[in-house]
Amino acid sequence: MNPLRVFIVDDEAPARARLKALLADVAPSVPNELAGEAANGIEALERLVTAHADVALVDIRMPQMDGIELARHLGRLDPAPAVVFTTAYDQYAVQAFELNAVDYLVKPVRAQRLAAALDKACRSRPPGQEVLQRLAPQGRRHFSVAERGRIQLVPVADVVYLKAELKYVTARTREREFLLDESLTHLEEELAAQFVRVHRNCLAARAAIAGFERAAGEDGETHWVVRLAGLDERLPVSRRQWPAVKAAFTGNGAAG
Amino acid sequence: MSIRQNPETTRLPDFCNMGVMLRAMLSVNLLAFFAAAARSGGVARLPGELLDLAALVEPPLIAGLILLCGLRRWLARLDYRYGAALVVALASAVAMLFAPLFDPLGHAAFRSAHLVAGAWGAAAALAVLSYLDLRSRAFSPALAEARLLALTARIRPHFLFNCLNGVLGVIRSDPRRAERALEELSDLFRVLMAENRALVTLGEEIALCRQYLELEHLRLGERLSVRWDAADCPVDALVPPLMLQPLVENAVYHGVEPSAGPAEIVLGVRREGDVVHVEISNPFHAERDHHNGNRMALENIRERLMLFYDLEARMETQARDGIYRVRIQVPYRKGKAP
Numbered sequence: 001m002n003p004l005r006v007f008i009v010d011d012e013a014p015a016r017a018r019l020k021a022l023l024a025d026v027a028p029s030v031p032n033e034l035a036g037e038a039a040n041g042i043e044a045l046e047r048l049v050t051a052h053a054d055v056a057l058v059d060i061r062m063p064q065m066d067g068i069e070l071a072r073h074l075g076r077l078d079p080a081p082a083v084v085f086t087t088a089y090d091q092y093a094v095q096a097f098e099l100n101a102v103d104y105l106v107k108p109v110r111a112q113r114l115a116a117a118l119d120k121a122c123r124s125r126p127p128g129q130e131v132l133q134r135l136a137p138q139g140r141r142h143f144s145v146a147e148r149g150r151i152q153l154v155p156v157a158d159v160v161y162l163k164a165e166l167k168y169v170t171a172r173t174r175e176r177e178f179l180l181d182e183s184l185t186h187l188e189e190e191l192a193a194q195f196v197r198v199h200r201n202c203l204a205a206r207a208a209i210a211g212f213e214r215a216a217g218e219d220g221e222t223h224w225v226v227r228l229a230g231l232d233e234r235l236p237v238s239r240r241q242w243p244a245v246k247a248a249f250t251g252n253g254a255a256g
Numbered sequence: 257m258s259i260r261q262n263p264e265t266t267r268l269p270d271f272c273n274m275g276v277m278l279r280a281m282l283s284v285n286l287l288a289f290f291a292a293a294a295r296s297g298g299v300a301r302l303p304g305e306l307l308d309l310a311a312l313v314e315p316p317l318i319a320g321l322i323l324l325c326g327l328r329r330w331l332a333r334l335d336y337r338y339g340a341a342l343v344v345a346l347a348s349a350v351a352m353l354f355a356p357l358f359d360p361l362g363h364a365a366f367r368s369a370h371l372v373a374g375a376w377g378a379a380a381a382l383a384v385l386s387y388l389d390l391r392s393r394a395f396s397p398a399l400a401e402a403r404l405l406a407l408t409a410r411i412r413p414h415f416l417f418n419c420l421n422g423v424l425g426v427i428r429s430d431p432r433r434a435e436r437a438l439e440e441l442s443d444l445f446r447v448l449m450a451e452n453r454a455l456v457t458l459g460e461e462i463a464l465c466r467q468y469l470e471l472e473h474l475r476l477g478e479r480l481s482v483r484w485d486a487a488d489c490p491v492d493a494l495v496p497p498l499m500l501q502p503l504v505e506n507a508v509y510h511g512v513e514p515s516a517g518p519a520e521i522v523l524g525v526r527r528e529g530d531v532v533h534v535e536i537s538n539p540f541h542a543e544r545d546h547h548n549g550n551r552m553a554l555e556n557i558r559e560r561l562m563l564f565y566d567l568e569a570r571m572e573t574q575a576r577d578g579i580y581r582v583r584i585q586v587p588y589r590k591g592k593a594p
Contacts, residue, residue, distance in 0.1 A: 011516075012418070012475045014425025021428055040516055063516040088417040107421040 041065025351377025511538025
């Protein structure tokens with residue numbers, strides 16, 4: 001049997017050193033080799049594309065991109081590595097893991113527990129997107145798009161609007177468009193704090209709404225459209241969404 | 257959970273303390289208000305009565321408080337019951353002294369005016385003393401409880417486990433570094449678990465913070481950068497134990513840990529006249545932070561400052577331009593230089 005390729009993600013150097021030492025310790029019972037390491041989620045995504053890891057040991061609390069968001073993006077890799085979360089102390093996270101039957105290790109990690117987790121990780125299926133979303137109810141900070149064998153990250157804060165088109169959702173930044181393989185309804189639920197639905201097929205970033213104006217529609221009737229900061233395009237507002245959109249705009253203090 | 261009774265509850269109040277003075281003034285004036293209301297017998301005559309009574313009450317009240325402030329060290333040495341009796345007698349005497357100057361009743365005989373004023377003075381002093389005593393009794397379990405609360409809130413499990421994990425991480429490659437870290441950890445815990453009651457010097461508190469930061473440096477490496485701005489620091493100033501360390505821990509948790517690159521914590525301590533100023537600032541990461549822990553630590557310190565200094569300490573926080581700042585002002589009290 002080929003040795004298990006393990007990738008370590010932790011923002012603290014001594015914590016990575018500890019896991020490396022333990023992996024060497026358990027190698028006789030669980031043959032393994034180090035596939036690489038990274039100090040945060042973004043670095044990890046870049047390296048994991050070529051690292052061909054079977055298992056990723058992922059710290060929860062990390063700067064820039066936390067472990068749970070990393071796991072969500074890792075799901076887009078093919079083949080996706082199994083994920084085992086590590087956490088020093090996070091009552092909330094541990095509760096959520098137990099509830100959703102997700103593998104985790106408590107730091108300081110013990111060799112036996114690590115061996116058991118590695119063993120189990122290669123046999124069980126990685127947690128699904130919905131489970132991961134439940135683990136991090138505050139939503140992610142990046143969208144991920146599989147592009148030419150890489151994973152492209154798009155900061156949620158850069159996206160001006162999300163529009164549903166046939167099977168995909170288009171995420172529009174000021175520079176370009178990305179195709180997301182997700183449903184608009186799910187995105188609306190997850191990112192309610194940052195986006196507001198302006199139309200049946202469209203969510204606008206609250207921070208990007210610059211104002212409103214009246215425009216003539218195809219049917220000859222005038223209706224409201226959203227002006228966007230940094231983008232010439234206008235987004236039509238459906239009559240049904242108008243009160244909520246207007247309230248969201250005046251509510252965030254940007255009016256005037 | 258057993259809380260040892262605080263033997264310091266039955267002690268004369270510190271009459272020079274602004275809070276005590278304020279409470280004494282307020283309660284005496286409240287008594288005067290009720291007296292005026294009772295005597296006026298109607299709303300129409302109440303303002304006039306109040307004015308008369310205020311002119312009668314304020315001068316002896318202020319004079320009495322100044323006298324007690326001057327005598328407080330001497331009074332504090334007495335047994336509580338003797339001290340309290342003396343305070344009542346003093347208040348009565350002061351009131352009698354002022355009686356000839358004001359005789360709004362006009363019809364009272366000289367002797368009886370003295371007696372009435374003296375009785376009022378004694379009654380007011382007795383009322384204020386019992387109110388302050390009740391208040392300190394009401395707050396003393398809180399003092400013990402606050403200490404317990406502080407104890408649990410101060411040892412953030414997150415810190416302990418991360419720290420142990422850091423030590424385990426270097427134990428094979430750098431055993432000496434691991435040794436030093438464990439020594440620092442035990443020093444820190446000795447203070448954290450002590451029955452913290454008495455004030456400590458600012459110098460001791462700063463030394464503790466340095467040890468704590470040294471520990472965090474082990475696992476955070478170059479991401480943690482600290483600037484001390486404490487050249488004019490009054491190291492002999494007395495402060496509540498663990499006034500700074502939890503704030504520094506907060507700064508690390510909220511300012512440094514969420515940052516991928518180096519993040520700087522600035523610690524400023526200086527003395528201006530009779531006030532010690534402490535300022536701690538760290539980079540502020542608005543997105544997703546566990547604010548609850550932060551608020552708990554701050555409330556904890558605010559409560560302890562109030563218990564130690566009453567109204568004479570101040571604490572304020574500010575988040576602006578990506579920097580989070582905590583400012584504390586406490587009165588400068590000199591202790592032994594460390």
